[in-house]
Amino acid sequence: MNGPDLLPLVFMLPLVVAALLPALALKRPELSWALALTAALVTAGVAAVLTATLGESLALRYPVGGWAAPLGIELVFDRLSAITIVFSGVTALALVFSRTLAGGLGPRPALFHALVLVNLGGLNGFAVAGDLFNLFVFMELLSVSAYALVAAGRGSGSALAALKYLLPGAVSSLLVLFSIGVVFALTGSLNMADVAERLGPAGAPAATALAVALFASGFMIKAALFPLHFWLPDAHSAAPGPVSALLSALVVKVGVIGLIRGQLLFGEAAAPALSQVLMLLGAVAIVAGAVAATVQSELKRLLAYSTVSNVGYIALGLGLATTASVAGSLVHVGYHGVTKAGVFLAAAALIERTGLHDIEDLRGLGHRMPWSAAAISAGMVALAGVPPSAAFVGKWQIALGALEAQQPVLIAVILGGALLALGYGIRVINALFFRSPTHARVVAAREAPPSTVLPLVVLVGLALSAGLTGALMIDFVGPVATAIVGAIAETPGGR
């Protein structure tokens, strides 16, 4: 099997194991956990091999079933698809973390593990889709599993939170499907590269604009871009610990990747309206999310609003449409994923051990659970963007882009957001380490077992040091950034 033959495995592997898990391991949690973890790790390996095979070329293409596009479905592994490494790796670490939570996951953990693998399969399939309808199918696969995972376990508010996630999510998927229908009516094709060429000559500007609007609004809801973020705080805070990590770090990025694919697909038809909308909403999201996070009393809700703010950064970078800012957004997708996963898992550890959700209740926990508390503290500093942390790379590039685009106000916004993030990060650190405990359960708490602490340390460690590889990452995503900027630039003669 050579390189490109591995492409379908990046989603087939988790999906097949997911289908087998209930049949093989329904009553055996340890076996189910081991199989799921192995599947995630092997998938991460496949993703890494594919990225290495990619080398200098722009994309690996795979015609499924041997049918060349546009007759058949095409899979495309480009540099953006390398995000599958992050998807698979974070899922694996979340699974490691979830081992000690087994009691809280319901009577049949195999179902939980299977849904996590379905989620991973959907995420990876989404990242390598070259066909619009295939994109939709994988999107629904990851959505169904995500909605269900929010309600996994016995939290009494989680079913309502899951439904409040499902309804806007289903509407957003429907908007995307509607857009795909319009695109098909205009071009007769579903292959993304094919459509990009045929949309211009199809010559129906009103219909094309409708398709862009439907596609963009659908994915903006999925990305939780302000003001379409209303579903996120409930869903991400009501979910069980490892699920929150998956949602904030990975699933929300589907919206962003969808917007990026949309810009590549619609090209000029989307510019400049879409870019301006992204820029404006992104800037507002940065500030609104950060301010909202600062006033939260619940730890997980604070982190959820932090995600809203960070999605704002990514949208802003895309909206500025300069090579530097787009590159910054692209790397932030991956870096934020790693960092937020670490922070959410650490929060989950603290909450799991004490049963307390409010920051004020968790005062003094730092001395009883040093590793977890240190992890979340370091993670929040990393989120704010202190160099050489991962978040710094993305935010710096986006700021450079703002300079290039002559929007100094936005530099103030970026800086302001970072300061606010530092502010609420310090608030958490202060509560954990520099206050005396006020709650009995904090006094009685002990550190989580090594299998729980290990993923936290790995993720936060990566987050803090990733800035050292920042230049490498910026170079890596460079061609994608150039492609996006080129696609949406309005050339005098049209395309």
Next chain:
Amino acid sequence: METVLAHLDYVAVAVVFCTGLYILLARQNLLKKLIGLNIMETAVFAFIVTTGMVDDGDPPLLAGDLGPAFASPLPHALVLTGIVVAVSMTSLALALIVRIHCEHGTIELDELLDRDGS
């Protein structure tokens, strides 16, 4: 006006879609919201199938003696998949509503939000 008449199928799609959207937004009962969502989904499926229609065309079955004009098989396949996806979402939503009813005793959104806030 001729444009509207020529595109009557699409106008109908828009009407049905908006009806479903209104129900989803305006109704407080969770089941009714779900029905609104299903109506919207039906509109989109009808739209996709319509794009493949041909006046006086035959269904895409190559058997027996048929004319030269075929309806396109591609939208049919897409909608079949789409219906399955919609059924999946509806099943999950129903399970969530059942559980919400068990936990809170009501499925009216305003009542549920009141309890949440307190």
Next chain:
Amino acid sequence: MRRLAAALAVGLVALALLAGLLSLPEPGAPDSPAQRHVSAAYVEGGAEAGGAANLVTAVLLNYRGLDTFGEVLVIFSALLAVLVVLAGAPESEPDQAATRLAPSPVVAFIVRLTAPFMAAFAAFVMISGAELPGGGFQGGVVLGAMAILLAVAMGRERVTDALQGGARFWVRAAAPLTFVLVATIGFATTGWWFGLPGPGPWRDALVLALDIGIGIGGAAVLAGIFLALSRR
């Protein structure tokens, strides 16, 4: 107030939709892009290239098999999702069970009488999917509906007793697993995942296997979802 806001929002959406949709090629026109490009290629390829005289089946299982693979996984995941969600719900009170309707003996008799015909029809739809309108999932839905009717008419306990057992998750996973099997066979014989061999008995057999696998798996999943929901 809320209704007014909703009506306004919906009105805006309606305007946007109409503005866009009216500028599309006319529905029913034989020369629209939707007819000419990929669709025309499917029709020209015919049953030879597609693998089935029913072109929709050819698209579902051959040209765009990956979409169908995703679809069967979505419905399978929905079953897992329903089970996980309901597992977290509090137990219902005993008196709720007493308010369930008792099945009428007339209805039960009719359902029992027609069930074998329903099953036969389902099998027919599944197997003839390549030639006639129908196919794997369509037949599966009929079979699943039969199981649901039996559960409603004869009491769900009769059906759950028949369908429970360690192997039930194998049957429920039949659709994705059959697909993976065929996809792997395809990889081994044609070098492409999800590829089907050229015209001949092997291809017909694989298409039939897919239809049956999808049908049985789909029926089991649908019955499973219904039974899980109806426990409350």
